[in-house]
Each structure stands twice: as structure tokens, then as C-alpha cells.
Amino acid sequence: MxxxxxxxxxxxxxxxxxxxxxxxxxxxxxxxxxxxxxxxxxxxxxxxxRSKEALFSKILDSTVAIMAKQILPVLSGKGTVMEKVELLVGNYIDTITENPHIPMFVLNELAQDQVNFQEKMVAQMQNDDVFSKFMMQIMAEQKQGLLLPVAPHHFMLTVMSLIIFPFIAKPIFTGVMNIPEFMYMQMMQERKQIVIEIIKKSFVK
Amino acid sequence: MxxxxxxxxxxxxxxxxxxxxxxxxxxxxxxxxxxxxxxxxxxxxxxxxRSKEALFSKILDSTVAIMAKQILPVLSGKGTVMEKVELLVGNYIDTITENPHIPMFVLNELAQDQVNFQEKMVAQMQNDDVFSKFMMQIMAEQKQGLLLPVAPHHFMLTVMSLIIFPFIAKPIFTGVMNIPEFMYMQMMQERKQIVIEIIKKSFVK
DNA sequence: TTTAAGTTTAACCGTTTGGTTAGTACAATA
DNA sequence: TATTGTACTAACCAAACGGTTAAACTTAAA
CATH class of the missing domain: 1.10.10.60 (Homeodomain-like)
Known part of the structure; x- marks a missing residue:
């Protein structure tokens, strides 16, 4: 039909x-x-x-949306900073395991910015200033004495580094260091616990 | 002339x-x-x-060489794992601060692998099995009780994540989160201490 | 059964791309 | 001074590229 x-x-x-x-x-x-x-x-x-740009734009939008709908509800939801981080780590690693090329794709196009990508990210991500509010929550819990007094920027950058980079570095492990695919996948699962432990030891009192 | x-x-x-x-x-x-x-x-x-590929190949070689000559001597030199890591963190952050696009460039071309890049990395990096030997050192210090018993792969992946990713994520901070350039540069300098502290708290007994 | 609207195709178009060519300018050599 | 080899240029080329067109096909409604 x-x-x-x-x-x-x-x-x-x-x-x-x-x-x-x-x-x-x-x-x-x-x-x-x-x-x-x-x-x-x-x-x-x-x-x-209509055009290559238009098609690319669609893909970009849906890709960012996948990530945003995974991250934003957690950050703006209820719970302590660490509870949110634990959720994030698990969710993110599972989502990216299914679409492993996404982080490289997003960061690369963001860096080259050929298609006014930044504006789209800003529009998707700055919804209700979720990030600002999360940083405020970090500072609040630091004043309460729950978290160590590390600059919120560094806290977020650290969390992002620990969960995103391993997927970007995949070719280094499977290609350069010759680690088999299944072993890499296993590492990514183990990461969940390891990342959470690192963050707890580094930022929780 | x-x-x-x-x-x-x-x-x-x-x-x-x-x-x-x-x-x-x-x-x-x-x-x-x-x-x-x-x-x-x-x-x-x-x-x-001769050609675009040949020219690109030259650039790729010299870029990898810059990084290799920064990393390999430290890993294969003398000192404890943590002493080496402290050197690495400082060196790497300073080198990349001067050429901030290198990590994205290397990882992107590695992922797309249009010009048999992997082989070159392998040739440069597996010199004398520096990485294997460093992992052996990690295991040795774990048996000595100096380091916590975390899989060496995860140790290395963590160190790499913490020092490389912040540079890849630059457009997120300056573009999406609207943090001014100088503040980002300042963060990268602060990172040196923060990263070392995180690694110590997470992996040293 | 005709008609009109939407879907699909092959063949084509102008531009951009990496790459070549034939020749010029000039310094070194003999 | 004539010659030779090298650095350089403008003009050109074929292939690849994103995009268009006009006609063929399919389907649902009149």
C-alpha cells in the first residue's frame, strides 16, 4: 500500500x-x-x-534527543547527587553500549560545527537550566557536608570523562592494544561499579 | 636561494x-x-x-610522534606507578594545551580508520611493549600492597579518561555551557592536581 | 474506468574535488 | 655564456559529488 x-x-x-x-x-x-x-x-x-544538510540535521536531532531524554530526567528528578550519578552511569553505559558510535559522532560534529550544531545542543540541554540547577544541588550538598568542596565544574567534568571516554577510546583497546571485542564489552559493564567507586572516594565525605 | x-x-x-x-x-x-x-x-x-593521502599520512605520523615521545619515556623510565602518572598528567596537559585539537583528531581518525592509521599507532606505541610492561608494574605494585587490586586495564583507562577527555569536551564547555575561554584554560591547569588526587584516592592504598 | 496525487526511477546537470601538465623563472654548474 | 636542474605557476582534466528533472509507475478516490 x-x-x-x-x-x-x-x-x-x-x-x-x-x-x-x-x-x-x-x-x-x-x-x-x-x-x-x-x-x-x-x-x-x-x-x-531536501538536502544532505537537512537529512543530517534530522539525524543529529534524534541522536541528541536520545541522549537528552536519558540524562535530563535523572538530573532534574529527585534524589541526592550521588543517587543521580549512580543512575546516570548505569543508564548511560547501557544506552551507549547499544549505540557505541554516538559519543564520537556528537563530539566530533560539535568540534567541527559545520551545521550550527551548538545551537541545537543549547536548545535541547538548557531546557529549564537543568545543568545549572544540578550544579546548585552539588554546591548545596557541599555546604551540608555531604560532598567534598570541589568546584562543581570539575565534578561534572570528571563524571563525564569517566563514563563517556571509554567508548571514544574503544579503537585504542580493540585496535591498537589488541583486546578482543567481548573483553572490551565486559570492561564496559565492570565500569559501572568502578566509576561509581571512584566518584564516591573522590567527592563524597 | x-x-x-x-x-x-x-x-x-x-x-x-x-x-x-x-x-x-x-x-x-x-x-x-x-x-x-x-x-x-x-x-x-x-x-x-604526492597526494592528499600522502600528506595526511605525514601529519598523522608527526602528530602521533609528538604524543609518543611525551608518553613512552615516562612509562618506560624509572619511578613508581604514581610517580609516572604524576609526570604524565602534567606533561600531557601542558602539551595538549598548546595543541588542543590533537586528541579529537587522533581519536576521530582512529575511529574512521580511512588511512590504515591503526597499524601506525601499533608500530609507534608497541615499541618494546611499553604498555604491557607498565601494566606488569601496576600488578607488581598491587602485590606489594602499594596499589589497590583494580584490573590494570581499568587503571589505565581511568587515567586516560581523566586527562584526555577534558580537551575533547572543550566545545561542550565553551560552546554549549557558555564558559569563557580563559576560564576553561584555568580549569585545565587546576585539573592537574584534581586528577592526581582522584587517582590517588581511587587506586593507592 | 478515468483521474489525480503520491512514489520511484534513470538519466542528467553544474560544481567541486584531487590531481596533472606544459611551461616559466631562476639559480647553479661547466 | 650556454646548459641543466629545480622551484614554481596557470590553466586544465576526469571523476566524484550533491542535487534536479521528466517521465514511468502505483494506488486510492470519483
Whole structure:
């Protein structure tokens, strides 16, 4: 049927584009490669999504949304800083294990900023100033004596480093240091506990 | 004079190529942009370095060499694990502060691996199995009771995360969270102490 | 059964890309 | 001074690129 075919094709294109863009980056991605991946004609890409930029923009939006909907509710929810961090670590590692290319993709495009990506991130992330409020909570718990008096910026940067970087560094382990895939995956699971312990020892009184 | 001009031009091209490649990545870099940056004719690039790939390869080699000569001597030198880590943290943060795009560049090209980059890293890094030996040292100090019994892989991954990621995340802070450049630079200097403290609290008995 | 609207295709287009070429300018050599 | 080798340039080329077009096909409604 017509309507269903259309929706199928649209979805097919999105998935193919996601794969190619995330693997190759914006500059390295080829419209023909996306068409091949989706097993459709190249003209269809422009029929459904006007241009390469427009298609890329869609992928970027949905990718950021995946992460935002994973992170923002936790940060703005109830619980102590450490309870939130524990949730974050688990959630994030599980989500990224399923889409391991996302962090590299986001950070790379953010660094090169070819498609006014920053504004989109700002729009998604500064919703209700979730980050500012979380930093306020950190400072509050520091005054209460629950957390050590380390600058909130450094606290957040540390948490981010510990959970995001291992996925960016995957090729170093599997490629350069020759650690097999399954062992790397196992490490990522072990990370959950290790990261939480590191943060507790470093920032909790 | 002829000879001097040649050396000057060669160097000019290398510096221009380094800038453009590191900022834009291999796929995003344009030979014309490199020529413009070096204020020379585009044909000169091919006169001195046969192709885009060849030129890129040169840049990649020298970039990896910069990092390797910063890291390998420390790891294979004398001193306890923690003494080595303290040296590494300081050296690395200072080196990268001067070339802030290097980590993103290396990790991105490693992930996309368009130019058999992995082999080069392996060749540079597995010199004398420096990493294996360092991991052995970690295990030895754990048996001595100097370090807590955490898997050496996780120890190294943690150290790498804490010192490399902050530079990759720069656009998040300056762009998305709107933290001014000088404040970010100040954070990177403060990091030296903070990272060392985190590692001590997390891994030293 | 006709019609109109939406979907898909092949073939094509203009531009940009990495790369080449034929030739110029000039310094060193003999 | 004639010659030779090297640094450099403008002009060009074929291929790859993102994007368009016009026509064919499919389907649902009139």
C-alpha cells in the first residue's frame, strides 16, 4: 500500500543515514552510500529530505534527543547527587553500549560545527537550566557536608570523562592494544561499579 | 636561494596541512584550503607530497610522534606507578594545551580508520611493549600492597579518561555551557592536581 | 474506468574535488 | 655564456559529488 510504503521508506532512509553519518561524519558521508545502505535510489533521499544538510540535521536531532531524554530526567528528578550519578552511569553505559558510535559522532560534529550544531545542543540541554540547577544541588550538598568542596565544574567534568571516554577510546583497546571485542564489552559493564567507586572516594565525605 | 626556499616551502606546507587536517579531519579538509593557508599554489602540494593521502599520512605520523615521545619515556623510565602518572598528567596537559585539537583528531581518525592509521599507532606505541610492561608494574605494585587490586586495564583507562577527555569536551564547555575561554584554560591547569588526587584516592592504598 | 496525487526511477546537470601538465623563472654548474 | 636542474605557476582534466528533472509507475478516490 502507498501510505505504508512511504513510512517504510522514510524510516529506511533515516536508519541508513544514521549509520553512514555516524560512521563517517558529515564530510565523509556520501549520499550514494546512504542510498546503497537503504537499497533505494539516490533521488529518493532528496524526495523525502531536501538536502544532505537537512537529512543530517534530522539525524543529529534524534541522536541528541536520545541522549537528552536519558540524562535530563535523572538530573532534574529527585534524589541526592550521588543517587543521580549512580543512575546516570548505569543508564548511560547501557544506552551507549547499544549505540557505541554516538559519543564520537556528537563530539566530533560539535568540534567541527559545520551545521550550527551548538545551537541545537543549547536548545535541547538548557531546557529549564537543568545543568545549572544540578550544579546548585552539588554546591548545596557541599555546604551540608555531604560532598567534598570541589568546584562543581570539575565534578561534572570528571563524571563525564569517566563514563563517556571509554567508548571514544574503544579503537585504542580493540585496535591498537589488541583486546578482543567481548573483553572490551565486559570492561564496559565492570565500569559501572568502578566509576561509581571512584566518584564516591573522590567527592563524597 | 633555491635550497632554502625549498625547505621553507616544505615546512610551510606541513604547518598549513597540520592546521587544516586537524581542524577539519581528513574528509573535511580541502587541498585548496591547505594551499591558501600556506599562501602557495595548489600544485605545490602535489609537487612536494604526492597526494592528499600522502600528506595526511605525514601529519598523522608527526602528530602521533609528538604524543609518543611525551608518553613512552615516562612509562618506560624509572619511578613508581604514581610517580609516572604524576609526570604524565602534567606533561600531557601542558602539551595538549598548546595543541588542543590533537586528541579529537587522533581519536576521530582512529575511529574512521580511512588511512590504515591503526597499524601506525601499533608500530609507534608497541615499541618494546611499553604498555604491557607498565601494566606488569601496576600488578607488581598491587602485590606489594602499594596499589589497590583494580584490573590494570581499568587503571589505565581511568587515567586516560581523566586527562584526555577534558580537551575533547572543550566545545561542550565553551560552546554549549557558555564558559569563557580563559576560564576553561584555568580549569585545565587546576585539573592537574584534581586528577592526581582522584587517582590517588581511587587506586593507592 | 478515468483521474489525480503520491512514489520511484534513470538519466542528467553544474560544481567541486584531487590531481596533472606544459611551461616559466631562476639559480647553479661547466 | 650556454646548459641543466629545480622551484614554481596557470590553466586544465576526469571523476566524484550533491542535487534536479521528466517521465514511468502505483494506488486510492470519483
Amino acid at each position: 502507498k501510505q505504508e510504503d512511504k513510512i517504510e521508506t522514510e524510516q529506511l532512509i533515516l536508519e541508513a543515514a544514521k549509520k553512514v553519518f555516524i560512521e563517517k561524519g558529515y564530510a565523509g558521508a556520501r549520499m550514494q552510500a546512504i542510498a546503497d545502505e537503504a537499497q533505494i535510489n539516490k533521488a529518493m533521499l532528496h524526495y523525502y529530505y | 633555491k635550497q632554502e626556499d625549498k625547505i621553507e616551502t616544505e615546512q610551510l606546507i606541513l604547518e598549513a596541512a597540520k592546521k587544516v587536517f586537524i581542524e577539519k579531519g581528513y574528509a573535511g579538509a580541502r587541498m585548496q584550503a591547505i594551499a591558501d593557508e600556506a599562501q602557495i599554489n595548489k600544485a605545490m602540494l602535489h609537487y612536494y607530497y
